[in-house]
Each structure stands twice: as structure tokens, then as C-alpha cells.
Amino acid sequence: MKKALYIHLETVFGEAHQPEDSTLQPHIPMSNGESRYYRNASGQAYLQEFDGLLAYINILDVTASNRMVIPLRILQADLHLFYLIGKDGAIQIKDMKQDVTYTISSSRGRYIYLPSGDYALHLPGGSYTIFNFYFRGSIFRNGNERPFRFLHPLIDAYRSNSPLSSCSVDFRVGSITIARLQHFVLNLRAGDLDNDKFIYEELNGLIKLSKKKIFNEYERQLGSDQEAQDIYDEMKNRISRHGQEFRIAALCDFFGKSQQYIGRIYRKKYKQSLQAGRKQLLIEHIKQQILLDDSISHVAYSCGFNSIHHFSNFFKQETGLSPSEYLGGFRKEY
Template identity: 25%
Template sequence: MKQTIILNHPPDFQEVAHSDLRVTYPIRYAHTTYWANATNRYAVQTFDGRYAYIYYYEFWIDTPTTLGLTSIAPDLHLCYPLLSTGAQPITLHEPNAQLALHFQHERASYLYLPNTELTVDLPMGHHIIIGITLDAGLFRPHLERHFEFVMPLVNAKRAVDPVPLQSSDFKIGPLTRTEILNLFSQINPRNMENEYLLVHHQIYLITLSRLKIISETTKINTTIALVDQARAYLELAVSKFGAKALIKDIVKSLQCGHNQLAQLHKEFYGCSLHAYRNQLLLERIIRQLEDYPQQIATLAEQLNFAGHSELNRFFKKLTGKSISHFKKP
């Protein structure tokens, strides 16, 4: 994907060949550079994929400073401030415009940036901002109702609007952080499946952002609403991680007690949350059996089981039949 966001290196900053600081979250196969002046340092990582452009800025700021940022074409971005220890938020300004975009610690948001020059105010502290330039074509017309929180930005890109926009922000929880780090570790341009992987990760992060915004903008003022949120998160986790979908991650995201959530689920739906997770996984196995009718080991790998034996044991425990007998007419 074409690079449309560029951090402008000030003249008093010099590239450092052998920095004593290293990026906190390295991106596999990314292009990485380090820059420093008398008091401040920062690192830039970029990865150019066919369907996504990933950029990573890490700043070690001892003296508050302002850097320039250029958006060379109108584009849609998903931004994750994974870390910001400053007393003030990082702020993005468009010169001569009454507009300021704010980035809070662990609060993600979507951005639409037109072709423009911007400045970034960096307070004293340690900051990490990760951005993914998205293909706006992912948001097809039939999905507009589901992703209405980002559609004003998508429409602005389509119309080449000259004014930047920022969506409502949402919390970066353990599921999001884990997914970002999984993406960083799995990128491999030498693999033909790399572009599929990039799209797959993007779709998961976008879907997860929808659940985050729904949970934050819709007050969970009833126990059934809390349980339904947990079921939605669990459905997404099983669709992404298969056998590695963990209820404890859902509990962390919803910031509730494990025992309380399990008890409420059983009260409203008549089964344990663990049983619901297993039922979702079983349904996914049955759906994908059509794709791998004679390749059980491949199916096990796709669903993150340790091997075909573990997959078969799980299947037999829930259905009373082995996979081979289940497939027979």
C-alpha cells in the first residue's frame, strides 16, 4: 500500500546508526531507524504491505517538542497509542485550522487525514503510537450500519474532504494488545500468505474496535447486557484464535469477575461460559470440515490445536464420535 503518512525529521535530529535504546515492540521485517538530538530521541518502524501500511513511532522525550507530520494523500488510519506517560496528551494540529486531535494513553481511534501538513506536540515522557493505514474498501455498503462510528471518516476519504476527522476513542485492552503483537511477530513478506494475514488481522482489529465502542457507548446497566457482551467477545475470539480462545482474556476486557460472569451466564443461558466457548469451537470445526475433509492435521493447525489427536479428543468429548465417524454418511 502506498505510504501516505511521513514523520518529518527536524534538522537538529540526526540518524543514529547504533542506538543504545531499542524499540519496545519490534516489527518483524520492518524498516527501522533511530533519531536523536541533544535531549530527545525517537524510533520509526514501517512495513509496507499490499493491503496495509504499518507505522510505529516510539519517542523518548526529555524536553517537550513539536515535530512535523505530512499526509501526502487522503487516507484512513487506525491509531493505537500503546503508551504515553506524559502529563498532557499527544496532540496533532493542522496549521491554520481550529482543530486538534488528541491521543490518550491506551485509547485508540480512527483518523481521516487529508493531503495536509500537521504538527505533533510531544510532552515529556515515553510514548508509543502505532498506526495502520486501512483500505477504506473494507467497509462495504452493507456494513455501514455495523460500523456507523467510522463511516463519517470513510465517507470523508471517498469525498476527499479537506478537513481531518477523528472517531470516538476506545480502550486498548488485552485482546487488542495481544493481536497487535501477534501481527508484529507474524509478518513475513517472504511468505505468499502474508497479504492474507495482514487483511485477516485488520478485519479482526476492526471488528474488535466495534465491540469496544459498543461496550463503552452503550451503558451496561443490566446483567444480561454484560453477559451478551461476553458472548460477543467470545464468539470473535473463537473465530480468530480457535482452540486458543481464552475466557480469562474476555474477563480482562470486560473488567469483571470471572466467577461472577460464569454464574450470570449459567443463570441466563443455562450452561457455563466454558461450555458455550466449546460449543462455538465445535461449530467452527464442523464448518471447516468441508474445507479439509481429508486433512485433519491441517485443520488442527488452522484451529490452533496442538495436533490432530487433541482435535479428535475434543471433538469426541463433545459429540461422542470421532471426526472420521462423524463424516461418514
């Protein structure tokens, strides 16, 4: 991925020193990344970077005796995820053009959409580990962003190439998140064809984990009609793509919840089980396909059935009509 975030540590610390000279040990060591070390009378900074196809990763460790302002330059718009690991207060990222400031508190994370421009990283005196990666917003496509409501405004801004920065709510960074970040960066492999797949899987897992944390902190008390709607929409979307081959277990993987939990939320809103909802949506999908395609055999196979006989029996059992009878009745009406 093209490097887009430049952290101008040299304007604060002067020229970089050899990483081997560092007395500042990275809180989260990175494998196979590029490292730069800076120091002066005011403090030290250790920057680790890794360039992946889908994401660019930065880990910045800083110790500062006094307040410090580090210039940042963004060359292209991306979605950024920042984690602040440590106990020494909060940091701020200031958009110089909008005169807007985004705060990231200790042991918290936040997504920020940053268009091209000049920014400033404000650090109070103390020790900080700032884990940042920015990634292509195009990983959200074909409606797969629906469960991540907290990201919708940022994704919309990215897609429209908005000139205005924006941020999500923040969320807690605990031991599970830190363990995942450590696993992520310790297993990076430059020049390995499987590395980009690994980065995508880890990025996907971190986004899902942040969704879970945001839900637990901000939304759990709702109960939640919107969550049930998300489950319905995702089930409908998958049935339209996979037909009867769709399995409920895929929802559990997608939402990171147990089938018991998803079923309870779904039943509360729709007054039916997940299996009943699946069957109802599948029948609706089949009916639509029959009306769009006169070939019953083509509809059967496109809807994931391995035989026309199985397809016809299923449809008649659920509707009381064979597929041909359903199509014939529709033609008589119109």
C-alpha cells in the same frame, strides 16, 4: 500500499543513526520492517515501518526530556488508526490547515480521517509508543461497514474525498489489544503471497475489537435498538446474496458476539427468534425473486436450494401456496 504519511523526525533530531546503535528498545518489535533511529540531546526516536498491499504500518517509540513537535506530511487521504501505549500523558495531532487538534490519551486509540496536508505531532516530555496504521477505505464495500457506526462519518469523508479531517470517539487499549498488535507485527512477512491476506485478517480483527470496546464503553447501556437493526440489516443482506445457504453462525462471526447474545438483542426488538426472522426474510426474498424471474427452477437454485422439490415444499409449507400458485395469483391481481 503507497506510503502517504511522512514523519519528519530529521527536523527534530537531525540525521538518522544506524538502528544497531540504538539504546532505545522498541516496545513492540516488528519483523521484516524498515527501521530508523534518531537521537540528540533532547531525546531519542525509533521508527519501524512496514508497507503492505492493504495497509501501511508505523510504530514510533519516542523519549523526550521536554515538549516536542514533530512535523507530519500526508500525501493522500486515508483512514488512520492510532494507538498510544504508555503512561506518560496524551499526544496531539494538529491539522495545520483547519487549526484542529485531535487528542490521543495514554492507553487509548482513535480513528482519524486525514486528507493530504501538513500536520504536527505534539508530544509532552516523557516516553511514548505510537502505533499507527493507515488503510484503504475501500475495504468497506457492499454495506459491510454497517455494524461500524462509529466509522460512518470517516468512511463517508474518505469516499467523498473530503478536504476536512475528522475523528472517531476514542477507546481503551488494554492487554488484549496490545497482544494482538504484538502478534500482528511479529508475523509480518515481506514478499510472502499470504502476507496480504494475513494483514487483512489482522486489520479486520482489530477493527472488530475496537467496535467491541466502543460498544462496551459508550453504547452498552442502550440495550440496543440500533444493534438489533444492524443484525436485521446484515441478515437481510446475507440472505439476498446467499439465500437459504445463509447460517446464523455467520452473524456471530461478523459481529463478534455469541448467538445467545445476538438472539436476545434481536428478540427484544422484533419479538421473534433469529431462526424465525431468518425464515421470514428468506420467504420475502423468494417472493421477490419469483416476481422478477418467471423460471421457478432458476429462482430455486439462485436462492440456494439444491432441488426444485425441496424449494417448492418449503415455500408451500410457509405460505400455503406453491411457487407457481403464488406467481399466478399475483398475475391475476395485476
